[in-house]
Amino acid sequence: MYSFKNDYSEGAHPRILNALVESNLEQEEGYGEDRYSLKAIEFIKERMGRNDVDIHLVSGGTQTNLLAISAFLRPHEAAIAASTGHILIHETGAIEATGHKVLSIEAEDGKLTPEHVKTVLDAHTDEHMVKPKLVYISNSTEIGSIYNKTELQQLRNFCHENNLILYMDGARLGSALCSAENDLQLRDLPELVDAFYIGGTKNGALIGEALVICRDSLKEDFRFHMKQKGAMLAKGRILGVQFLELFRDNLFFELASHANKMAEKLRDELGKENIQFLTHSPSNQIFPILPNALITKLQDKYAFHIWEKVDSEHSAIRLVTSWATKEEAVKAFIADFK
Template sequence: MISFKNDYSEGAHPRILEALLKSNLIQEQGYGEDSFCLGASELLRERLGNKDLTIHYLTGGTQANLVAISAFLRPHEAAIAAQTGHIFVHETGAIEATGHKVLTSESKDGKLTPAQIQEVLTAHTDEHMVKPKLVYISNTTEVGTVYSKSELQALSQFCREKNLYLFMDGARLGSALCSEGNDLDLADLPKLVDAFYIGGTKNGALLGEALVLCNEALKPDFRYHMKQKGALLAKGRVIGLQFLELFRDNLYFDLAIHANTMAYKLRDELKEAGVKFLAESSSNQVFPIFSDAIVEQLKVNYHFEIWGKVGTQTAIRLVTSWATREEAVDSFMADLKKIL
């Protein structure tokens, strides 16, 4: 079986495994205060062009989202997300479990606009309702779309005018920054959002996300929140070392470029075969639409997500990764053409 189900089916890039092995017997401090975490944070601040950023390492996206959002919000405050947002659909109510409601807005392309956020603000008028305080976006979005610099600037300006925090889920940030037509740089993000994270789990690491706190108001006592929610790892070195390896040269972006390239090959060949799509993705996620009969035949040799019904047909999600082989894409297309 060949899997296009997600971008974390494989383990880790060999360079990361080699670095972990070489450092295995070095004795270090615990809880993210080791030389690897400190070195990675210094390197990331340099890449981000801001020496005042605070960086914390967490195991995965859901943990990063729930720890960050619950730390940023007071008990009566809520987050705003697109209805397709990961915190609303795919995190088992993790944000709500911390006592914070997720308010949503319809979005065909997975992105939020100031007008959509304003609609939510207008609907929440007084202390008899939760108070919207944080805007959650992801880049890439859940349907593979990517925010442009102008879109993010507009959101940033609006959130500052309305005294809202802007938080970016960057689980697939590498894919977004390396996507077709992207005009955002990594160093733009600290200027535009209050906090974001750089996803490692879905871009070649064994596990781990680097959470970057940009707004000074969000920094105090954050490690207390991490500890209370089981996110302050005794062996934090395991995550710090991986980010040190990913960013000491261009490896992080090279891996994202490969994942995107495989997705574009898949997307372009599907288009040539006359296949329609749920969304115009420019990242490493592709959402073709097939009849149920074709989906069942493809399941024989391939793993993928069933995304949802589109009329009488079904949209599936195909995800490529840093380790996807071109032969896997060729195999999928050859089998599909036989079915078609």
């Protein structure tokens, strides 16, 4: 059984594990003040050509989202998310548990536009309703689509005109930035969003996301929030060592590129067989629509999620590739598919 269920089925890229092994017995400061974390943060800043952002290393995506959103908002303020947004459904009410409503709006391709946000703003007119304040987007999105630079600029402009915070969930940012259709660079992001995170867990790390806070007014006292929410690891070094390895050279991007290449291969080969896809997803998640009988057969040898029923005979499945996806597995899947 080979799994295309997600991009966190394996451990870490061997280079990352190796870095953990090599640094293992050095004595370091706790709670993220070790030399590895400081160095990793420096490297990421350099990569963005920016020294005026704050970077915090956090263990996981839900943790990062709840941490950032609860730190950024006042009690009566709410987040806006697309109806496919991860925080809306798949984080067990983590945002609400910190006291904030998540307002949702349908967005067919999983991406928010100024028009979407405006619709939500227009519906919230006075103090009898929450005050929409933060726009949550994911890149790549939960259904595999990605934002291009123009789209992001338009959203950013709208947010700033309306005094909104623009926050990007980058659990799969690597895959987005390495997509064949992408025109964004990591160094563009501090100009385009107020805060975002660079996902490590789904791109080769054991655990770890790097939250980048770009807007000055959101930076103050952030480490207090981390500690209060249980997000500050005693051995913070393990996040530092991993991100240092990912950003010491191009490893982060190489791993994402591999994942994308594997997805592309699946997409191309299935496409050749006239398979339709539920969404346009130029990243490491694809959603082919297959006959139910075929799905059942494929399940004998492959693990994947059945995403949704399309008609009585067909369903869309989700295939996810990662830095660890083996080319032979992709080939075998295609062969079996045929």
